[in-house]
Amino acid sequence: MALEEKKFNDFGLGEKSESNGYRAVNKDGSFNILKTNIPFFEKLNFFHNLVTMSWLNFFGYILLGYFVINFSFAAIYMSIGVDHLTGTSGTTGIDQFSEAFFFSAQTITTLGYGRVAPLGLATNIVAAIESMLGLLSFALATGLLYGRFSKSPTKIKYSDIGVIAPYQNINGFMIRVVNPQNNELLEVNADLSVSFRKEGSQHREFHNLKLERNMVFFFPSVWTIVHPIDEKSPLYKMTEKEFEKRKVEFIVMLKAFDASSSQTLYSRSSYKADEIIWGAKFTYLGQHKNGKLHIDVSGLNSYDQSGLQ
Known part of the structure; x- marks a missing residue:
């Protein structure tokens, strides 16, 4: 039974994960893990890099590749001899x-205005190879563009802080999330976990936390995710100093269906002990105007002091 429980609590981060105080999951949801001593060609993943990089970098690489290819073929034509290109002046x-x-540039795009044309076997062979390379390159670029556009653009926004606030007759750990865009997210599921150092050890233990509710069918407003700190909670009777000493880290993951792209969306974030406000409660962001509920997303991190139970 103990072995089964240990397997259940293994998040894939390892017992010594973040043992020196570093967070296991960054605020943007990426894992704070760097793999080293991997052969260069084994770790290459051009598709992942080109699909996930910023649009500015993506078009920068496309233009750079376009320039390098044309520059290289121009050098080849020059080495064959410019007299093998008719119409040059x-x-x-x-x-x-x-x-x-x-x-x-005209050859690789299969444009060809007609004034300059290849002359001789060698030049025609190079031009034929370049035109084939152009077709393959533009097909690849089109696939990458589709891959980028087909990803769900939804970015769930998390509060920068978590709070320990009164909840019913006990205290609770709370964070807030909101979808700042107008697309519909349905059947949003939340999973909250916590890890901290074991007493007198550098090893860590991991726990899945029970939530007030772990799913909402609709997500048009702000959702405050609450973990009640009752007798069954691994955080029961832990103090603020213990949070710091035992290097507590909360990891939250959301899963939702994006109705606009018909895709399942995954999102993660984390909270360290120094990002948690004790004895505070999030302020209400809603305001009714002209028959509608207005949500001030800029106040996602706003809170009031409330004391503790």
Whole structure:
């Protein structure tokens, strides 16, 4: 039975995870783990990098690749000889290279204005290879664009802080989440876990925490996720100093169905002991105006002092 319980509490982070005080999960939901001594080609993942990087970097790499390919083929045409390109009129090396460069750009896009054309077997072979490379490159770029657009753009916003606040006749740990966009999220499930050092040990223990409610069918407003700290809670009778001493870290994960993209959305965040306010309660963000409930998302972190039970 003890072995089964240990397996159940294993989050895949390891018992010594974050033993030196570092958080296991970053605020943005990424894991704070760096894998080292991996052969270069084994860790390469071009698709993941190109799909997850920022749009600015993505188009920067696309333009850089486009320039490098055309520059390389222009150099090949120059090495064969610019006299093997009919219709060129440049007399200096720079003019000839620029004509070869723009001929390469027309070839790789299969555009071909017709003024400059390849002449001779070698030049035609290079042009044929380049046109095939152009078709493959643009097909790849189109697939990457689809991969980026097909991802759900929803970004669930978490409160920067958690609070320990009165809850019914006891205290509770609370965080707030909101969907700042107008798309509909349905059947939103929450899972809250906690890890902390064992007494007198560098090893850590992990617990899944019981929530006031772990699912809401609709998510148009703000959701305050509450863990009641009762006798069955692993946090029962723990003080603020113990939170700091035992390096408490809360990990929250949300799972929802995005009605706009028809995709299942996953989102994570975490809270360290120094990001938790004791004896505070989140302020209400709603205000009724003209028959509608207005939610001030900018006040997601606002709270009032309330004391503890």
